[in-house]
Amino acid sequence: MGKLKTIARRSFIIGSAAIVGGVAFGVYRYKTPYANPLLNDLSEGEAALTAYVKIDASGITLITPRADSGQGAYSVQAILIAEELDVELDQINVDPGMPDKAYYNTALGADGAPFAPTDDSFAANTTRTVMDSLMKFMGMQITGGSTTVPDSYEKLRAAGAVARETLKMAAAEKTGIAVSDLTTKAGKVITPDGTEIRYEDLAAIAATLKPVEDVTLRDPSTWRILGKQHQRFDTVAKSTGTQAYGIDFRREGMVHAMVRTNPRRGGEMISFDDTEAKAMRGVQKVLPITGGIAVVADNTWRAIQAANAVEIEWGTAPYPAEMDGHWQALSDSFNEDQQDSRQRDDGDVVAAMDGADVIEAEYRAPYLAHAPLEPISAVVEVSEGRVDVWTGTQIPRFVQTNVSKLTGVDFDDVHVHVLMMGGSFGHRLEDRVVKEAAEIAMQMPGVPVKLTYSREEDMAHNDTRQIAMARGRGTVKNGQVETMDLGIAMPSVVASQMGRQGLSLPGPDMQIVAGAWEQPLSIPNYRITGYRAPELAPISSWRSVGASTNGFFHDVFLDELIHAAGADQMEERLRLCWHVPSRKVLEKIAKMSNWGAPLAPNKGRGVGFCMSFGVAVAEVVEVTNTDDGIKLDKVWVAAEVGKVVDPNMFENMVQGGVNWALGHAIMSEITYSDGMTEQENFDTFESLRMYQSPNIEVAGLENGDHVRGMGEPMVPPAAAALSNAIFAATGQRIREMPMNKFIDFV
C-alpha cells in the first residue's frame, strides 16, 4: 500500500469550508508528482473548494458529480466515499451537486493519450499527466469513456478519509480525548467509554478546523462496503415508478415546446407555413430557432402534433444524400494522404506478404442511433440576469458555457441542474436540445420552457455512431498467424463531436484505431493504420466509440487468419497474447465455457477478445443454426477491471452491454436516403427484445494494477464473437453489420 499511503498529501489537496450550519469537505486542487508547467497557471477560481462530503444538522450528503445514465454511477461514487468516511449507505443522501471545474475528469484525459493502456513507461505516464491537466483546464466535467470508477477510485476515498479524520479532530476538541483514542462507525465518532457523537453534531466544530491532509487509505482487506453487493440508491424508486427523470421535470407556469429542424442534418430551412399549426388547440406560439422552428403549447402532445403540422421546405444536406456516397467516401480514404495514424507497425508486413498467399477481407459497420428509451428534453428558464437549466446531461460544464454564450448571461449565473437520465449510451454528450430550449426561453423571459423531442425528432437528429470500413491483409505460416495488416477508415468522431463545441482536435484521432492498434498481441508482422475519412453526417461517441466498430473488424479478421492457419481459435489467441492479465482473461473464458468440449450438431462457438478503455474482455458466444435461423444460446464474458466495486451492478451492466452489442450487431442501422435518416422510430430502428436475449454468464477478474470502468468495454468483442460463432456453426463468414442482412436470426 505504499502508493496509497501518501496519496492525499501528494496528489490531492483536500480542504474544508463552513457552510450554513455545517461543513463541506472536498478536493480543491489537483497536483501531480511530476513538475508540470501547466500547473503554475492555476487561477484563483480553480483553487476553489468543491465538496464531496457535506455534513450539517440535517444529515450527511455525498456529492456524486459523475452523471447517472443508468450505470449506477451515483451509487458507485457513494460507495467509494462511504468506505472511508465510515457511514452506512442507508444513512446518507446522494446529490449530483452543481457543475464545477473542480470535478474535472482526469481519467478521460489519460485515455486520450497516444499510449496503449498496457504501456506503463515513464513517457506514457508523463503524457497522461499532461492530458489530465488539459482536461482540468478545459473544465471537463464529463461522464464518459468508462471513466467514473478510474477517476474516482482514489479521489473519493481520500475525500472520505479526510472528512473522517477531521471529524475525529473535532470530537477531540469537543471532548478533550486524544484523536488516537477515538474510533468511527456508522456516522458517529466513538469515545473509549462508548459514547457516540453523531457526525452531524460535530459539523460546526469541524468547519473551524484545518482539515487533516495526511491520511492513509485503508487496506482493501478491511473494506466493509467496497467490493460488496449493495442495493443501489435508485432501485426502489425505479421499481415503483417514483424515479423522476429529466422528462418528468415540471415547474410552475411551464410551457411545452417541440422543435423541427432540417432532417437533412445541417441543411437550411427555406420556408415554412405555420397557419394550420397556429390554429390548433393549446398552441401559444410558433417561434424561429437556429435552422428551424419551435412550437410552444400547453401540453407535450399538442406541441408535437402542431410542430408536425407546420409545413416546411428544407434545403439539401451538406453530405452525400444516399448511402452509396458515404461508403464510397470511406472506400476512397485508404490512401497515404488520408493516413491518420500508424502507431502499430511491428516486423515488416510488406516483405512478409511478398510472394506469399495473402488472405484478404473487407469489413463494414453502419451508422447507429443511441436511442436511449427516454427521448431527450431540457427545461430552461431565462430570468433577469440568471438562467436555470434542468436536464439530463453528461457535459454540464459545456452546457453552462454554451447557454452563457447564447443568452449573454454571465457564466456563473447559469445554473445547470443535472437530472436522472433514462439511458444515454453517449447521446447526452451532445447538448443541442439545451441550446434550442434556451433559444426559445430567451424569447419568453420568465417562463420555464420545456423542450421534449418526439422519438422521431430524436432519431432524425441523433448524432450517430460512426460509419466505418476496414481492409485486412495477412499471412499464415506453419499453423500460426504470421502477418496481420489492418487498415481502418472512418470520419473522426472526436472532430465531429468537439467541432460542435467549437473545439478542434490536434494530431491523430486515436478513436479511428481504438480497439485495434493497442491489442496486446505479438504477431511477427503486425500493422494497424488509421485513415481519416472526410466528415460526412454528424457523428458522436456511441457506447465504446471507435472500438465499437474496430473490435469487430480486428477480431473477426484475426479469426479468419487463425482459421486459415488451421489452429484452435483459443490456443492461438493465447499464444499470440503477451499481456499477462489479458492471458488470464482468455484462460478464464476458456474454462468458463469449457472451450473445446464437443458440441451438439448445428451448434457453433466463437471467441472474441478486445482490450478497450484499458479493460481486457473476452467473450464466447454459442449459437445454434436452426430451421428458423441463428439462435443465440449462451454468452460467457470475462473482464479484467482491477477491482469490481459492486459485483451486483457489475453483472447487470455487463449483461446489458452484451445485449446492447449483440442486438445492434444483428439488426440495427441508421441509413440516409435523400439526405434524411430512413429510420424514424423503433419499428424501423430495431432493438433486441427479450426472446432474443441469451443467458449471459459474467466473471470480473482483479489481476491487473489499474482500476478500470466497465460501462463500455464489454461491447467491442461481442459482435466479433457472434460472427465467429456463426462461422463455426454454418461456415458463412459475416463481415458486415447488421448481420441480418446476410443471415436469418430466430
Added chain:
Amino acid sequence: MKITVNGTQHDIDVEPDMPLLWVLRDELGITGPKYGCGIAQCGACTVHINGEAVKSCQVAAEDIDGEVVTIEGLGTPDAMHAVQSAWVEHQVAQCGYCQSGQMMTAAAFVLETPAPTDDEIDEAMSSNLCRCGTYPRIRAAVKTAAKNLSEA
C-alpha cells in the same frame, strides 16, 4: 369527460384523440407511465385498463372504457406489489426508464400465468423494450413474482 386513475376520479377537458399517455402525464401529472416511442413499439407507457395491460400511447381519451391503473397504483415504496418487490430483489433496473412498463406487463401476465416457463415469459414480455438490456434480470424477476404470488 371523466376518468378514474388509481381509484381517483378526474374530470378532464381534452381532445377526444389525445392519447391516454399524455392525459396521464401532462394533464394529471402522473409520470410513472413513460413516453418512449408513441407507436406501441417500446411498451414504456404500459398501464392497466380493467386489469388488462395496454399501451397508453395507443388509447385515445374517448376510448378509455374502464378504470386505469398506473405503476403508482400498482404499489408504492412502502407497500410494494409482488412484481415490484421482485424487481427490487433482483435489482433489475439500470436506467429504469422502461421498467414501469415492464412491471405493468409482468403484473398482468403473472396473474394469468402463475407458473410461467421461460418461453412464456419471453413471449409475454417481448412487447416491452429495454435499451439497457436488463432482460436476464427481468426474466428472473418475473419468475420470482409469479412464485411469490402463487404462494401468497
